[in-house]
Amino acid sequence: MKKMSRNVLLQMEEEEDDDDGDIVLENLGQTIVPDLGSLESQHDFRTPEFEEFNGKPDSLFFNDGQRRIDFVLVYEDESRKETNKKGTNEKQRRKRQAYESNLICHGLQLEATRSVLDDKLVFVKVHAPWEVLCTYAEIMHIKLPLKPNDLKNRSSAFGTLNWFTKVLSVDESIIKPEQEFFTAPFEKNRMNDFYIVDRDAFFNPATRSRIVYFILSRVKYQVINNVSKFGINRLVNSGIYKAAFPLHDCKFRRQSEDPSCPNERYLLYREWAHPRSIYKKQPLDLIRKYYGEKIGIYFAWLGYYTQMLLLAAVVGVACFLYGYLNQDNCTWSKEVCHPDIGGKIIMCPQCDRLCPFWKLNITCESSKKLCIFDSFGTLVFAVFMGVWVTLFLEFWKRRQAELEYEWDTVELQQEEQARPEYEARCTHVVINEITQEEERIPFTAWGKCIRITLCASAVFFWILLIIASVIGIIVYRLSVFIVFSAKLPKNINGTDPIQKYLTPQTATSITASIISFIIIMILNTIYEKVAIMITNFELPRTQTDYENSLTMKMFLFQFVNYYSSCFYIAFFKGKFVGYPGDPVYWLGKYRNEECDPGGCLLELTTQLTIIMGGKAIWNNIQEVLLPWIMNLIGRFHRVSGSEKITPRWEQDYHLQPMGKLGLFYEYLEMSHDHSFHVGHDPPPSVLLVLLRPSLRGPHFLHHGRVHQQHSLHLQSRRLQKQKQGKPVL
Numbered sequence: 001m002k003k004m005s006r007n008v009l010l011q012m013e014e015e016e017d018d019d020d021g022d023i024v025l026e027n028l029g030q031t032i033v034p035d036l037g038s039l040e041s042q043h044d045f046r047t048p049e050f051e052e053f054n055g056k057p058d059s060l061f062f063n064d065g066q067r068r069i070d071f072v073l074v075y076e077d078e079s080r081k082e083t084n085k086k087g088t089n090e091k092q093r094r095k096r097q098a099y100e101s102n103l104i105c106h107g108l109q110l111e112a113t114r115s116v117l118d119d120k121l122v123f124v125k126v127h128a129p130w131e132v133l134c135t136y137a138e139i140m141h142i143k144l145p146l147k148p149n150d151l152k153n154r155s156s157a158f159g160t161l162n163w164f165t166k167v168l169s170v171d172e173s174i175i176k177p178e179q180e181f182f183t184a185p186f187e188k189n190r191m192n193d194f195y196i197v198d199r200d201a202f203f204n205p206a207t208r209s210r211i212v213y214f215i216l217s218r219v220k221y222q223v224i225n226n227v228s229k230f231g232i233n234r235l236v237n238s239g240i241y242k243a244a245f246p247l248h249d250c251k252f253r254r255q256s257e258d259p260s261c262p263n264e265r266y267l268l269y270r271e272w273a274h275p276r277s278i279y280k281k282q283p284l285d286l287i288r289k290y291y292g293e294k295i296g297i298y299f300a301w302l303g304y305y306t307q308m309l310l311l312a313a314v315v316g317v318a319c320f321l322y323g324y325l326n327q328d329n330c331t332w333s334k335e336v337c338h339p340d341i342g343g344k345i346i347m348c349p350q351c352d353r354l355c356p357f358w359k360l361n362i363t364c365e366s367s368k369k370l371c372i373f374d375s376f377g378t379l380v381f382a383v384f385m386g387v388w389v390t391l392f393l394e395f396w397k398r399r400q401a402e403l404e405y406e407w408d409t410v411e412l413q414q415e416e417q418a419r420p421e422y423e424a425r426c427t428h429v430v431i432n433e434i435t436q437e438e439e440r441i442p443f444t445a446w447g448k449c450i451r452i453t454l455c456a457s458a459v460f461f462w463i464l465l466i467i468a469s470v471i472g473i474i475v476y477r478l479s480v481f482i483v484f485s486a487k488l489p490k491n492i493n494g495t496d497p498i499q500k501y502l503t504p505q506t507a508t509s510i511t512a513s514i515i516s517f518i519i520i521m522i523l524n525t526i527y528e529k530v531a532i533m534i535t536n537f538e539l540p541r542t543q544t545d546y547e548n549s550l551t552m553k554m555f556l557f558q559f560v561n562y563y564s565s566c567f568y569i570a571f572f573k574g575k576f577v578g579y580p581g582d583p584v585y586w587l588g589k590y591r592n593e594e595c596d597p598g599g600c601l602l603e604l605t606t607q608l609t610i611i612m613g614g615k616a617i618w619n620n621i622q623e624v625l626l627p628w629i630m631n632l633i634g635r636f637h638r639v640s641g642s643e644k645i646t647p648r649w650e651q652d653y654h655l656q657p658m659g660k661l662g663l664f665y666e667y668l669e670m671s672h673d674h675s676f677h678v679g680h681d682p683p684p685s686v687l688l689v690l691l692r693p694s695l696r697g698p699h700f701l702h703h704g705r706v707h708q709q710h711s712l713h714l715q716s717r718r719l720q721k722q723k724q725g726k727p728v729l
Contacts, residue, residue: 045097045098045101046100046101046104046105047097047100047101048100048104048110048111048112048124049110049111049112050112050113050114051063051111051112051113052113052114053113053114053116053647055645056258056647057257057645057646057647057648057651058250058256058257058258058261058648059258059647059648060247060249060258060261060648062109062111062125062127063111067109067111067127067129068127068200068205068208069125069126069127069247069649070126070127070128070205070208070209070211070212070246071125071126071209071212071213071216071244071245071246072123072124072125072126072243072244072245072246072247072649072652072653073123073124073126073232073241073243073244074121074122074123074124074241074242074243074244074653075096075121075122075124075240075241075242076120076121076122076242077114077119077120077121077122078090078092078093079093080119080120081120092238092239092240095221095222095229095235095240096221096235096240096241098220098221098222099219099220099221099235099240100124102219102220102221103126103215103216103219106132106215106219107128107129107131107132107135108126108127108128108132108212108215109126109127109128109129110124110125110126110127111124111125111127112124112125113125113647113649115650116644116645116646116647116650117644117646117650121242121653123647123649123650123653125649126212126216128208128211128212128215130199132211132215133203133207133208133211134186134188134191135188136211136214136215137186137203137207137211138185138186138187138188140210140211140214140417141185141186142185142186142207142210142211143183143184143185143186143408144183144184144185144186144194144195144202144203144207145181145182145183145194145195145202146181146182146183146184146193146194146195147181147182147195148179148180148181148182148195149179149180149181149182168279168280168281169280169281170271170272170277170280170281170283171271174267174270174271175267175271175283175286177285178285178286178289181195183408205246205249206289206290206292209246213232216231216232216244217230217231217232217233217420218230218231218420218423219231219232221235228424230420230424231420231421232244243653243657245652245653245657247648247649247652248265248648248651248652249261249262249263249264249265250263250265250266251265251266251651252265252266252268252269252273253266253269254266264286264289264290265290267283267286268283268286268287268290271283272286272287281303282299282300282303284296284299284300284303284403287299288407293407293409294662294663295662295663296403296407297400297403297407297409298663298666298667300399300403301396301400304395304396304399305392305396305670308388308391308392308395311388312384312385312388315380315381315384316381318377319375319377319378319380319381320372320377322375322376322377323371323372323373323374323375323377323378324372326371326375327368327369327371327372328368330367330368330371330375332367332371333364333367333368333370333371336360336361336363336364336367337361337364337367337368338361339361341361342359342360342361342363342364343359343360343361344359345359345360345361346358346359346360347359347360348580350481350504350591350594351481351482351591352591354482355482363596366505366506366596366602367596369602370596370599370601370602373601373602373605374599374601417542418541418542419540419541419542419543419546421536421539422442422539422540422541422542425442425443425539426440426441426442427440427442428440428441428442428443428444442539443539451537451538451539452538454537455534455535455537455538455553458530458534459531459534459553459556459557462523462527462530462557463556463557463560465523466523466557466560466561466564467560467564469516469519469523470516470564470565470568473512473515473516473519473565474568474586474593475590476512476515477508477512477593478586478590478591478592478593479590480507480508480511480512481504481505481508481593482590484504484507484508505595505596505603506602506603506606508593509603509606509607510606510610513565513606513607513610513611514610514614516565516607516610516611517610517611517614517615520561520562520611521614521615521618523561524558524561527554527557527561528554531550531553531554531557532550534553535549535550535553547664550661550664551664551667551668554668555668558668562611562615565607565611566604566607566608566611569600569603569604569607570600570604573593573594573595573600573603574593574594574595574599574600576592577591577592577593577594578592619669627656630656631654631655631656
């Protein structure tokens with residue numbers, strides 16, 4: 001190991017702070033890592049050893065072949081950067097070296113390797129030895145195996161249909177069932193009680209990455225007057241590191257050449273994400289093992305949701321076909337289209353000066369389309385959906401309880417620890433009213449009230465902004481409708497498709513819906529960043545609290561943003577128009593707009609179709625097309641630039657990152673437009689096997705898997721139930 005003088009740290013303490021934010025951090029090092037020291041106690045800086053790539057592209061170990069790579073940090077060598085603005089590169093280098101030295105002081109082992117394709121990039125491989133894993137497993141209360149589960153599983157109630165379910169299930173010879181264990185929180189002084197057959201396999205790769213990330217997110221890299229900066233997230237956001245991620249175990253299209261590699265990513269793509277496996281059940285146990293419980297429960301819910309929607313889709317299509325086939329038999333549309341009835345009914349002008357009188361039969365085609373949706377079948381479908389929603393929720397509660405029992409995730413909330421950002425700001429000492437012990441909090445009760453008030457005011461302001469945009473769309477509708485009404489022909493011409501299909505209401509509705517959709521997407525993009533800033537300012541204690549707070553803000557905003565215009569059309573438009581000779585004026589200038597003679601249902605359908613269809617197209621562009629194009633560009637540059645063999649960590653670095661919040665937006669999207677979701681968005685399973693692992697947000701990937709900071713492991717639930725004499729599934 002190379003050593004550096006402590007003068008670097010002293011210089012850092014004297015430098016002015018930059019713009020990446022300050023955090024008061026008086027006792028973080030002592031509270032989080034009490035057994036392994038802190039930055040101030042070290043007298044020398046140590047840097048990782050540089051090693052050349054050993055030519056093994058599928059290796060997941062250091063060059064010695066013994067120490068497993070638990071995490072990878074990527075940075076651009078400051079000495080080889082093209083630009084150097086006012087010593088910025090030197091400051092970044094000092095921060096990075098201080099951070100890496102502190103990682104070594106905390107017991108981690110580092111090995112650096114230059115990029116094969118770009119010599120400016122350096123990959124720092126991180127390994128956690130046995131002692132560090134045991135220490136932090138106890139600190140984090142990680143549950144680990146005590147003994148294999150010897151309880152028998154209950155036989156299925158549908159035993160006669162085993163031949164059918166076997167066809168839909170994944171072949172167990174390809175994806176073997178996972179062995180279950182009784183587990184308990186790890187304690188070093190009771191190490192002999194745990195099921196340790198092989199030290200290298202006792203902590204699986206997922207747990208190893210979780211422990212390493214716990215350390216990476218709490219290690220400091222700069223101290224100025226008791227104000228400390230810490231954590232890999234800050235270093236990545238400030239550009240000191242370009243990326244930080246665990247490794248996939250292999251390529252998704254072919255198996256690894258390493259015989260010890262489980263090839264789980266390859267198996268997931270072949271038996272789960274590949275289109276030929278669309279009819280098979282999901283391998284939820286392997287998904288959970290590879291991506292973590294949070295991703296596993298998402299796909300369990302998505303699969304259940306899709307199955308339930310099949311029944312709703314069949315009933316919905318049947319009701320639609322009923323309305324379509326009976327549109328010509330609709331009494332109301334026949335009277336409107338009849339030349340002796342609708343053709344002789346003269347309607348009043350729809351504006352004061354420019355609009356002419358018009359005949360009712362000019363709305364013949366729109367009235368027929370209206371009968372497709374406004375029919376007896378729609379009533380039947382509405383009643384069915386009311387029953388379907390109730391059954392959907394109750395059956396999902398049952399399924400969720402089964403998964404909680406099988407995966408032992410019942411006690412997650414009790415185990416969750418505080419976020420490092422919260423811990424770092426705990427400077428106020430108060431007495432706990434229950435335990436009568438001192439504890440640290442980030443702000444007083446008055447400060448918390450101020451933060452909540454400011455956050456609520458910001459959300460309320462953005463909701464008012466949405467309402468203002470809706471009012472602007474209404475003004476647009478009123479003004480444009482006058483133009484279309486003025487040009488409306490007095491007599492219908494059956495050979496002119498414009499007259500048959502493009503009525504003033506239809507033209508106004510389509511153009512207003514398109515403009516509304518554009519405004520919705522712009523507001524969503526801006527508010528997404530604002531909501532994250534507000535939630536960070538609010539400073540929730542745990543990651544669950546953070547997600548719940550962000551979800552509430554995003555859901556409330558997006559619900560109003562997406563559906564405010566629909567609520568206006570459904571419940572307000574055409575309700576306050578007055579009567580002939582005494583119309584109601586809006587803003588004292590425009591006559592309040594009216595619905596089509598048959599009602600506003602067709603216009604509401606148009607609005608929903610444009611908003612949901614446009615949103616689905618936009619999501620596919622963002623989630624499928626852009627990552628696919630970026631991967632193609634990156635692959636082209638790698639192939640054209642060099643034919644050299646690249647290591648596993650460099651291959652994963654060139655993948656697209658998953659995103660800061662993981663599947664947060666998937667959950668959010670399905671919560672407010674679930675009836676339009678299926679068939680619109682790309683399969684998330686395909687995205688997960690293609691994306692680069694990411695540590696940002698509430699969960700991170702290990703070997704391509706997403707794990708919560710407080711990921712779950714098998715607990716001793718079954719053992720407790722057996723002792724209590726309760727039935728065990």
